[in-house]
Amino acid sequence: MFGTLDWPYREGVRIDEAMHPLTLLAVGVYGDALPPQNGAPLRLVVPWKYGFKSIKSIVSIHFTEQMPATSWNMTAPQEYGFYANVNPQVDHPRWSQATERRLPSSLFSPNIIDTRPFNGYAEQVAHLYQGMDLRQWY
16 A cells, blocks of 8 residues: 655644643653653653554644644545544444454453543543544544
8 A cells, every 4th residue: 555654754733632631742761761762852642542643753843723734644544534533433444443452462362352432531532522523533
């Protein structure tokens, strides 16, 4: 389908998402400075969204009044929506998102559980998307 993403990598969140108390700009992990493999020197952590929203190695931040184009949405818009909220009711076009494999997991003990809306943070963040059609705005 696609070989590489266009660079620089671009991601975006709304101001209310960025300002939410669960959203973090991480500079460390496990009591140490953030290493390069975890996004040093600065990483965005948005725990109720799919992982591609938790961008690594921030180079610049821009504010805009319009929804920005993002790397994954530009590459495969039918597969990656701007909001990227964890929603077990909306399948990815190529796989179900109704269940997830938790760690620890293995071939003979896959540890599969039902995916929780907003990655288990629905009580804290669902109000941010009130009135939105989350099938359209996945």
